[in-house]
Amino acid sequence: MKVLIIEDEAELAKSMVSYLSGQSYLCELAVDYHQAMEKIGSYQYDCILLDLMLPGGSGMMILDELKAQQKEDGVIIISAKNSLEDKIKGLELGADDYLAKPFHLSELSARMFSVIRRKNFANSNVITQGNLKVDLLAKSVEVSGETVLLTKKEFDLLVFFIGNKNKVISKSALAEHLSGDLADMLDNHDFIYAHIKNLKKKLSESGSGNYLKTLYGNGYKWEV
């Protein structure tokens, strides 16, 4: 899948490329407004990661252009501003998601996963892995044809893991994903243990393969 990363901060862009490349994404990089416009004009992308503050122009103008060209690319805004107005404006202009800096690469990957699936819902709303079948639209999980009842949080976690296959995910990333802004105020991230434990238990009880690995007690990995 092709991804365009529009980010003027070279180191951040490099990290994103490095993380995403291992995820079967083909990443291209644009470091300023003009480069970004050029690439958008000539190619089709599955997902565009867009920094709003760019040398040479605003990310909003790029959104305008995408809309004008009636492009179907999924767009995730990545902004240092974290302002509600930007978020609303960006989403109105056709962006699919908004991610405030700083963020976990796993969070980015999970969001990209959802955005891309949502865009091509015709073929990829159901993810199959061994005997595990996850329907993103219906939010249901089946193992060997048997429905597994997951709570909202557990399903959320599962999709997050699938969106970060073979990556080590830190507890903080999971905590922030699950509790949003509230993670800020938590003394510890122990509450995720319970959710992960339940998820693992439900999956293994229904006969699914053990994909979810705990690493040294400080991170998790969905191994395929």
Add this chain to the structure above:
Amino acid sequence: MTKLLDKPLKAFTIYALIVLLCSIPAYFLIIDLIWVYQVNEHNQVVSRTTKKNISALKLDDAGLDSAIRLWNRLQPETNIRPAGSLKADSTYNVYRHDADQHIGTYDRFQGLVTYFELNGKPYSLTVESNVEESYETIIAIALITIVFFIILLVGFIRLNKRISKKLWKPFYQTLDQIKTFDLNSHKAIDFEENNIAEFEELNSSINKLIRSNVAVFHQQKEFTENASHELQTPLAIMQSKLDLLMQDPSLTSDQSYIIEELNYAMSRVSRINKNLLLLAKIENQQFADLEEIRITDMIGEILELLSNLFEAKTIHFRCDSEPSLKGNRMLVEIMLNNLLMNALRHTDADAEVDILLSDSELIISNKGLAALDADRLFRRFSVASSQTPGSGLGLSIVKEICNRYQWTVRYEFADHHHRFIIRF
């Protein structure tokens, strides 16, 4: 404390009193002097005429004698007597009972004694005139003075009130405006123009002072906002590098542990930065939109979220009414989040948190051992410590949001319960 305007009034009054008191003897002396002088003159005229007329009669000794006796009887205020020798004229002043008056009242007489010769014999002529008594004069003058003093006093007070009201109006206006001035409100003061040089100067000086203060304040806030913004990108880079580092399969468990610690510290830095940015934005009035918020529903939503995070803790939520507030949805949510999270975090694993909502108040209470320092509680970073992994900004944000909507938040400790009370 004395009011500015009463000070000169008091001084003026005392001064007027002194001057008027001094004027009493002065008036008295002058009036008395004029009296005596006038009466003396009169006496002299009388004595001159008497002497002339009596000499013009050209009587012999016996006729003279009877004439004098008759004269003395008819004109009791004059008295002609034979004298031993001719002497220089003299005057005297005497108090005595007037023969015709009731006993007990004294009358004052100014007398003139002149000497003259009749038929070769010396005679003395005494002319007396009734003069106004000194004490009567003094009483009259004092009475008049007091009356005038009262008139002056009333006039002073009235004038003072009238003039000062008009004169000091700009000053009091300025004072009122300064009193209501709030650095946080972002409104500069507009002083009304007046045509008094001193007040104009005062107003322009205050204006200058306020403007420079506001400018400094703005700069400071902008600095916070900009600094926080600038930090977001390097923080994002650090976070991403940590996430990448975690992917390295050759990491030992010790190294992984270090990375997790780093991750933890990173999220703390990010959250402090995020909260600082939020504070700066609230202060810079960036959450302008107001909407009607049903607080009961909002608390319900938050509790649903929180109950996932704190499964062991019990939360009692009682609402006596369903108030709706006007505010920015995001800010009110942040405020409630912070307060509820605070209560839940600082409660023992199996303890309870009580939420009480009424029309005008929201009370969140939880068990605690000792009271917290209420003065420092709402200050930035004042409670942050290694024991409390919060950003140290949560309650400052609550306070700032309350300030924004003119609500008040206070802390109480009673019956081993911490209590945070928001009054809408």
